[in-house]
Structure formats: structure tokens, C-alpha cells
Amino acid sequence: MTKQYLVPLTEIRREQMVINSRFIATLAPAFSIDEARTFMKRIREEFSDATHNVPTYIIGGGNTVTEYFSDDGEPSGTSGKPALTVLRGSGLGDVVLVVTRYFGGTLLGTGGLVKAYTEAAQSVVNAVARGQRVPVHVAMVAIPYNLLERVRMLVSKGHGRVLGEDYAGDITMTLQFPVEQYDAFQTDLRELSAGKIQAEVIESKEEIVAVG
16 A cells, blocks of 8 residues: 655645745645646746746655656756755655745845745645545445434444435435445444445545545
8 A cells, every 4th residue: 555645735835935035935736747747837927027937846756756846947956956946754654745936136145045935835734734645445335224323323433434325215325435334334234224225336536535
């Protein structure tokens, strides 16, 4: 199984001024290189009049990653690499970041640029909500009407979610559970129904859930 790692839950933006230069950091989740490139293109178009749009991304996580950065015209090593270093240190994977700069007329120098791009990257990395990939089962189960509330309680107990309820002769429930909780739910369901009812897994996948 892929080593667990954190991913950003949402797109986020922060802005700061450094000696008249305006730095706008925009970070988002990206689950493929194509998604990252699409995001980078969108930011470049949004800030097409900016002096620089410095992009970086890490696709994947743990021990299996694809990394990219560009200085986008800034002096070599002063922008994209510091931003990538912040991403690496954050523990995030599947993440793309563009730091936009509007030059304010005062040269910041090599050290000043590294500091400014580092702080811009940190401003979004520190603020973004994080999630984690969790393997889940989607299952279906048919139950009589009189057991509905008790089954709902079992779902909640097992950290599951009710995705849907179809009312006919019986109630057909579509449920989702973390894989590690599913067997315990099945056991509870058998005890509740004297062994007559069992859920059936219809799909196994990964879902991103919020952490911390």
C-alpha cells in the first residue's frame, strides 16, 4: 500500500508586501501532473501582468513523488527552489503552488528574494487545511423499516457515512466505511439481525478525509 501522506483539502491564497514588491501565493491540491499544469496555466492567466509567476509542485507523496519548479525569470535558485523546499518540509503531497510577484521598483537581492519566496510559500502551507487518503469500502444493505434507526447508529459507531437510502419494500442503504472499520460493522449488523442481514461491498477506493 502507498505510504500515507497529507494533501491539501482546498485552494488557498495569501498575499504580502516586501519592500514594495507584492507577493501572492496560491496553493491547491493536484492529483496528476496535468492537474498541476492546468492550475499553473490558470494562475499565469489570472496574473498575466505580473512580473513573475513562480510555479512548483509535488505530485504523489511518501517515497514516490514527481517534483517540479521554475524560477520564471528570477535569478537562479532564488524563487522556485526555496518554494519547493517549503513544500518538501510541509509533509504535503499532491500539491501545486504558484508564487506571483509584482515588482515594486526596489531590488531585493539574492538573499531577500529567497526569504520573500520562502515566506510566501510558508504563508499558504501553514494555513491550508490538510487531509489524508483513507481506503474505504462502499457497501449496500437491505434492511426492514423497523431497523433503520439502529442501523444508522451502527454506521455512526463505525465512523461510516450513509450515502443514500432507497425506500421500497425494504430500505436499501448505500454506506461508506473506512476499510479498517468495515468488519466490525458487519459483526454488529449480524448481531442486530440474528445473522439475517449482511452488507455487500460494491466498490473499494480511496477517499480524502480531513485531519487535525
